[in-house]
Amino acid sequence: MQQADTPILRDIVLIGGGHSHVGVLRRFGMRPIPGVRLTLICRDTHTPYSGMLPGYIAGHYAYDEVHIDLGRLAEFAGARFFRDEAVGLDLAGQRVFCRGRPAVPYDQLSINIGSTPQVSEVPGASKNAVPVKPINQFNDRWLALLERIREHPGATRVAVVGGGAGGVELTLAMQYRLRRELREAGRDPDELAFHLFTSSHRVLPTHNARVRRAFERQLEYRGVHLHRGSAVNRVENGVVHTAAGDTLDADEIVWVTQAGGAAWLRETGLMLDERGFILVRDTLQTLTDDRVFAAGDIATCVDHPREKAGVFAVRQGPPLARNLRRAVQGRAPRPFHPQKTWLALISTGDRHAVASRGALGFEGDWVWRWKDWIDRRFMQRFSDLPAMEEETDDPGRGLALKNEEAAQAISAVAMRCGGCGAKVGASVLSRALAQLQPVQRNDVMIGLHDPDDAAVLQVPPGKAVVHTIDFFRAFIDDPYVFGKVAANHALGDIFAMGAEAQSATAVATVPSGPESKIEDTLFQMMSGAVEVLNEANCALVGGHTGESRELALGFAVNGLLDADGDRVLRKGGMRAGDVLLLTKPIGTGTLFAAHAKLAARGRWIDAALTSMCQSNRLGALCLLEHGATACTDVTGFGLLGHLVEMTRPSEVDAELDLAALPVLDGAEETVASGILSSLQPANVRLRRALRNPEGMTDHPRYPLLFDPQTAGGLLASVPAANARACVAALRALGYGQTAIIGRVLPQGEALEPIHLEGSGPVRT
Structure with missing residues (x-):
């Protein structure tokens, strides 16, 4: 992620992960412009290379051999990856409308979404x-x-x-x-x-x-x-x-x-041809708006009409990257001159291919081997990513800025004072928050949109207040998804106690920069958070927002539960004979450490984020209904750390089956590669709680006992007679990887409370 000492001054947004855009990402990753941020909006994390797709269908290639990992490529390029689908444009307001998230503003826009069968x-x-x-x-x-x-x-x-x-x-x-x-x-x-x-x-x-x-x-x-x-x-x-x-x-x-062309393009105001493709000039800029570019099959170049072919999309990558770079720097884009004839290597499915170029045509098995060599070499450019070099250390250098923008840029990189001087400006904050619609509760007397200094809440008769706080820095470049994860993480403690959420007060920091960029980042992040809070009927009632080097978000959350305590879930309620359940898979720590090192597949990160965005609210209610005796949410201390927290006050021991642990896709691979979270060493100290680590340290899931989780699942003890019904009910609610991972034992004479098993089902 870009830090506050290189504030974002210009945004280039790429719609679609086509062949031209992967070239743009690679080139900007090799030579970024400080102050210029790329954002990729694409529905799919893995984009296929069309030249190898028939070979994949024929069985000559595996899935990963013919797909470019956009998540990994975006991380290399320092680009934000928004996994969503564009559905419209506001050309006047310079915004991209998406199917499932707030609109995304741009300074320069490029569209490379391919064609759509009509x-x-x-x-x-x-x-x-x-x-x-x-x-x-x-x-x-x-x-x-x-x-x-x-x-x-x-x-x-x-x-x-x-x-x-x-x-x-x-x-x-x-x-x-x-x-x-x-x-x-x-x-x-x-x-x-x-x-x-x-x-x-x-x-x-x-x-x-x-x-x-x-x-x-x-x-x-x-x-x-x-x-x-x-x-x-x-x-x-x-x-x-x-x-x-x-x-x-x-x-x-x-x-x-x-x-x-895609149907949504017809409503954008862009000039299209009779088949719905975007009309562009030889600079790849649209005829309608110089700030909007298009390339690949979705574009029709009026100066150089050509057949729709993947070779043109690939070759438009370098001139598109060059012209986006020039446009964002205020320089005139250069024309692109495509070749008049091109080589097409068309396979016949059986490791045989036909070559076609103009009037030439020839075939043979050797043509397929030639094609295979060309295709593999192309894909290697996106798997073996080179080291990057910065174009300049000055975020304003080379960018054509107006006087007001230049002043903001200078201010953004100047040393900020502490205290109230680090606050986000009132006008920026009010504009961002005015767009949010937090849920309204009758017990919130004074809330977010009131002008008072603090929120005022009522505690209903017979209720007790549960209070918790969580705060952490962003680990992904999508502020909207980060907001959802941060809110889920904070609410987890409330749900793990068996309480309902009442209110949340936010504490956020955003990287400094021009007001428009700060406002959008804050709005995107809080939009995701408010979606999660609203779903939990938790009112956002206020908060504090300041500028910092990093994007970060946390919440102080109030919850309510019955004052008599009959339905309170605590860590200290486990009983010998209970069964241990875990509602979500583990592995987020190692996966996001690998993501930062470009060592995680995009689909692994997608699955991890999906798990992190799933609320624990329904899971906690289900556990209560099935007589859970103790519960906690699995977060920074890892599975073992939180289990130890439960055994000590409960005065019991526990048996944990490594083979039964639900694990996120890719987590075993990344820990086997030695990629661990920075918090892992502190958690590993808890290995002293293990009674029999000998012979277990070589188990592929052993390191995951110490893996810190973000917005993890619920670890609970349930009476053995209710365990299987509880698992079935949790899976029906959407916690598809819920598993019985162990059992609660009477406290023995050994100091170490946790006994490990390595294989076989847990006995209930």
Whole structure:
């Protein structure tokens, strides 16, 4: 994350993780501009490289070999990664509207989202056909088809709509893989039948005759039924209808044709062509707005019209990065001149490929090996990330700033005084908070939007107050998600006591910079937090916000529970014979340490954040309903530390089964690599509480006993008779990895309270 000594002065926002944008991220990571921040908005963490996708379908490559990890790449580039989907633009206000988060402001914007199959143009296609894009949805359907073929013998008919290079290549790759699966299972490959529909009378109509003949021979040799001049005009459930009146029953219908621009672009005010693609000049700036760029398939260059092909998206990466850099520095962008002819290497699924360039065409196994070498070399650029070099130490140098902005930039890097002088300005704070809508409670007499110096709360009759506080610095670059995690983390103590949340007072620090940047960061962060607080019916009633080197957030939270204490969950209530339950997987500490070192896969971080954003509220209520005797939330002291906190006041011992621990994806891999949280060494001192560490230290999950958690799950003791019903109920509530991880034992004579088991189910 960028620190306060390099305040953010300009924001470049990238919509989409296409081939051009991955090039932009890599180049900015190698040579960043201090004061310039990149933000990537993309629905998927792993973006496929189109050149290798058919090879993945054919089974020649694993998933990770053909996907670029955008989370890791963004971390390398110092970019914020917002895992969301853009759904609109406010060109006048320079904001990107997203599906599931607050709008994101920009100074320069670039769009690289690829094309979208226009299945809605053909009746029934959107409901009954599988478009090849977006790739993640197609991949899920493809994996389901693979599984169905393996598990259910019988004839299967697959129809592919689209006779261009993409449709032909995909057809041959799918057929090759599925036939191989059948042969390996000892079944007849001819159970499969493939049909390819094309509205043209030729396949690959944009390529030369030699290339077309090569693929026609391949299709005929491989037994693919080619339907020429057969435009599909209707799709029913399992039935393809053509304009000529022909029909075909199909078990799977794949759509690889009639691509156009995303529907939301039509409402943006950007000039589009007849297919909905964004019109750009040779600088890759849109005809509508010089602050907005577009590249790849989503763009149509009016100065140099070209076919939609991945090679152009890749080659637009360097000029796009250069022009974004020049634009943000106030310099005129330079024109981009694409090549008139290009080399296309099109595979046939079976480690054979055809080369096409202008009037040239040739094929062979050696062409596939050549293609494989080119593709692997391209992907290596995004797995072996180089060291970066800064362009300048002066955040204002090279940026064309107005006088007012320059003054703010100088002020931002000047030494700040302490005390009240470190506060965020009143106007910035009021604008950011005015947009928030915290939940209203009748027992909050004076709250956030009142002008008084403090909040005033009522304590209902018969209730007691529970009070807790948590505060920590941001460990991710997305302030909205960080706000959600911070609020969940703070509420965890309230829920672990069996209480309901009443109110929260925030303490936040934000990096210094221009007022507009501080305001947006504060608004994004508090929007995420308020969503979580509102869901818990917890009113945000006030707080304090100051400037600091790092983004940080914490809450002092009040909760309410019955004053008689009958439903209070404490750490000291465990009883011998109880079963130990854990509601969430562990591993956040090692995963985010690995993320900072570019050693974690993006999907691991996604899963960890999903777990951290899940509230413990329903889990705590479920534990109470099933007679839980003690409870705590697992946070900074790690699983072992919090378990020891429970055994001592309960005057019991405990048995913990390492094999039963629920673990986040990737956590075992990162600890095995020696990547640990900075808090781990302090937690490891608690190993003295282990009665039998000998023979257990080599267990792959042993280090995770000491892994500090953020917004972790609930560790609880439940009567053995209720344990399995409680697990089932928790899983039904969405705590899908809830597990029985041990049992409570009578206190023995040994000083060490924890006994470890390494394998097998826990006895209940």
